[in-house]
Amino acid sequence: MNDFEVHASAGAEFPIQSLPQLEQVQLQGMLDWLSTYGADLQGGVTRLLYDQAWCKAQHALATKMQEKGLTPAFDQSGNLYGTLNGNRTGAGMGIEEAPIVTGSHIDTVVHGGKYDGAYGVVAGVLALEYLKNHFGTPKRTLQVVSLCEEEGSRFPFAYWGSRSITGASGLEEVQHLKDQAGITFAQAICNAGFGPDSGHRTASHTYGAFIELHIEQGQILERLGHSIGIVSDIVGQKRFSITVIGEANHAGTTPMAWRKDALAGAAEMITAVRSIALEAGEPLVATVGRVTAEPGVGNVVASRAVFSLDIRHIRQESIDRCWQDMLQAFSRIAAEQQLELNWEEHLSVTPIPMNEQITADIRAICEMEQLSYIHMPSGAGHDSQIFQPVCPTAMIFVPSRDGISHNPLEYTAEEDLMKGFRVLVQLLYKYGYGS
Incomplete structure (x- = not known):
């Protein structure tokens, strides 16, 4: 109409x-x-x-x-x-x-x-x-x-x-x-x-x-x-929950190279979000506004981390391209660190x-x-x-x-x-x- x-x-x-x-x-x-x-x-x-x-x-x-x-x-x-x-x-x-x-x-x-x-x-x-x-x-x-x-x-x-x-x-x-x-x-x-x-x-x-x-x-x-x-x-936007799964282990007895640290992997992915968004240029924006980790104990390697992702632009093709670039980066990081990666899309508005x-x-x-x-x-x-x-x-x-x-x-x-x-x-x- x-x-x-x-x-x-x-x-x-x-x-x-x-x-x-x-x-x-x-x-x-x-x-x-x-x-x-x-x-x-x-x-x-x-x-x-x-x-x-x-x-x-x-x-x-x-x-x-x-x-x-x-x-x-x-x-x-x-x-x-x-x-x-x-x-x-x-x-x-x-x-x-x-x-x-x-x-x-x-x-x-x-x-x-x-x-x-x-x-x-x-x-x-x-x-x-x-x-x-x-x-x-x-x-x-x-x-x-x-x-x-x-x-x-x-x-x-x-x-x-x-x-x-x-x-x-x-x-x-x-x-x-x-x-x-x-x-x-x-x-x-x-x-x-x-x-x-x-x-x-x-x-x-x-x-x-x-x-x-x-x-x-x-x-x-x-x-x-x-x-x-x-x-x-x-602007159109996409919103996701990204879940990274690793293995809980003792913070003092697990060597750094042997860890499957879900939170460390998530942190690297979040850094990638910023880099990819900056490279895409204005008016694209991407935001991670919430991060949680389990078990959430200071002396335990995180077994699970979840973060939000919000991507916005006035053109749908730019949103889709940015998401695919980020997903590719997330997948690479997860593979390198022996982590499992899952994601769920909560919102997609053109x-x-x-x-x-x-x-x-x-x-x-x-x-x-x-x-x-x-x-x-x-x-x-x-x-x-x-x-x-x-x-x-x-x-x-x-x-x-x-x-x-x-x-x-x-x-x-x-x-x-x-x-x-x-x-x-x-x-x-x-x-x-x-x-």
Whole structure:
């Protein structure tokens, strides 16, 4: 689906002075409120899929949506929708048009910031409240979604919210996965009150369009002095767990040359990851962010080591070539050190271009409101890349101070938050209230 079928009349566009009382929107205040759910001792936010903080946050958001005149509803995956119903059905068909949807994800990384994901959710709720209060019932249904999960921080699987909505993945694919405490995905979803026996509707849903407002999580906008980033495409990525198996033995009596040291082998492989990525050149990036070793005793040679691997690029062939080069290096190292090598792919997402019509409309709004903007790719993965293959999708970025994200120091100035919010309101007005 490449053509965007929503076209607003000229009367559906309005200049900035026609946005009454916009300055009264309490965007930062609601972000601060949401960050109390999962606030941790490190000064950040830890809100993982189906944990207690996550459950409290989603249910508090459902109450907030209702207070602001939206109709809240959960699906079986735990995605939360706030709906502003339109008054128009499909032309002559007697069926409701698919809604125009905005939103982002509610989960965080461990010790994350208060803006990643949450900004798009909060902005969506407040945008629909603002439009309802100042312009009444839309012609086309508008909806905000608080996606249950995007980060992959608790279970080794990312984009569960958007994947379950689009049908890209089902519970049968992930129910066996375990978190670091040994709790399975199936247990966690049930304990949180969701899943196929929860009484909530299925996650599968059809969108007319999806628009995601998000902090950049990088330094480009800040360094170049732009207020808005219009995302042109989102990088593809692959994520793996690499397992190296050796032989546990005494640290004092086993000569170095006779060891089958799984951790030493893994360390050499991790060094190879960096070398291969540097040789490939920008914009390819490869990251090892987690390493574990067994038995994990200081005077025992490691029998098993596991490390994560994340590879990203805007071209799929570059990702595939890099992975093959790394796998070849891993295999060589394992053979040289008499180690066993296993690997499991947890995620494979192709690079995705955003919808040209919506991005053109975003550009027109920025020009109308005299907001400095730039077209740019996203180096981070987002739910928008899951939605774009099934519905027209676009992303709007606002600056991140010093490019810091996934960190308690994550920060975007309120002025920048409001500029992105203004663009979102204009866009939703165009698509929801236009003819």
